Amino acid sequence: MNLKIRTLHTSDLDAANEIIVAAFQSSRDYRDDLRLYLAHAPDGWYLAEWEDRPAGLVGVTNYGPLAYVGFMAVHPNFHRKGIGEAMMIRALAEMETRGCSVALLDASAMGEPMYRKLGFVDDGKSTQYLLGESVRNPADFPSIDLGGAIIRLMQPTDLPKLVHFDTPIFGASRERLFSLLIQAIPDRSFLAEDSAGQIVGYIFSQTLRIGPFVALNPQVAEALLQGALSVPVAGRVSFIAPVINSYAQDLAMRYGFEHFRTMPHMRYGGNAHPGQRELIYSLMSFTVG
Incomplete structure (x- = not known):
């Protein structure tokens, strides 16, 4: 299989930032945010690689009774390969293995159909x-x-x-x-x-x-x-x-x-x-x- 999903490390921050900037069409630098989030939850961040090239990112901050999912991003060069869904399945499975059964997120229009497919339900809105x-x-x-x-x-x-x-x-x-x-x-x-x-x-x-x-x-x-x-x-x-x-x-x-x-x-x-x-x-x- 061409896809590999592994834990994100501090040495990956440049690649992770590049994925987010491309996926969100942003000019911001997200490395300081990523550094803080990784320090907070070092075992909850995942990097997807397609044929050994950084392709996707997701973070699951596990607070114990609940987890928060964020920075779900797939580089546009790797769309339509099932990378986002594969990352979410892996992240949710590991979350549940660690004893956490509830995940929360705020969904973009692009990500919402996938989240519903995976079992997420409406629980309000955030502005x-x-x-x-x-x-x-x-x-x-x-x-x-x-x-x-x-x-x-x-x-x-x-x-x-x-x-x-x-x-x-x-x-x-x-x-x-x-x-x-x-x-x-x-x-x-x-x-x-x-x-x-x-x-x-x-x-x-x-x-x-x-x-x-x-x-x-x-x-x-x-x-x-x-x-x-x-x-x-x-x-x-x-x-x-x-x-x-x-x-x-x-x-x-x-x-x-x-x-x-x-x-x-x-x-x-x-x-x-x-x-x-x-x-x-x-x-x-x-x-x-």
């Missing part, structure tokens, strides 16, 4: 918004009554209670991911606490994306977004909101984000979404949820 490069002046932001809550930068010591807060909302522990983010962007990681010191929300303001972003109420969410938008950005900023969270849609639009696309959110396995998407204001990315 991506984009904010231009124009600098926002925090002095122009409206004041918000937080009822005694405060917004502050995260500390590494916040990790245990952050995980405790987020796990029932996301549906699984993201301890490893949060640890990597707090280390990588300590001055862009914000926490909201009530007057009793309990977490009521958080946001990570990455250079090109807002998220992960979770809040228990719209007032806290808005204050967190103000914090995230007060730090420098280096291009168009992405904000990916579950459609079920109407407050997130409204918040994005009020702060200047423009609708880019809405994609089906799909689930493989299980009877319902394991988390509380109505409290999620933005995913980290389509790749890792």
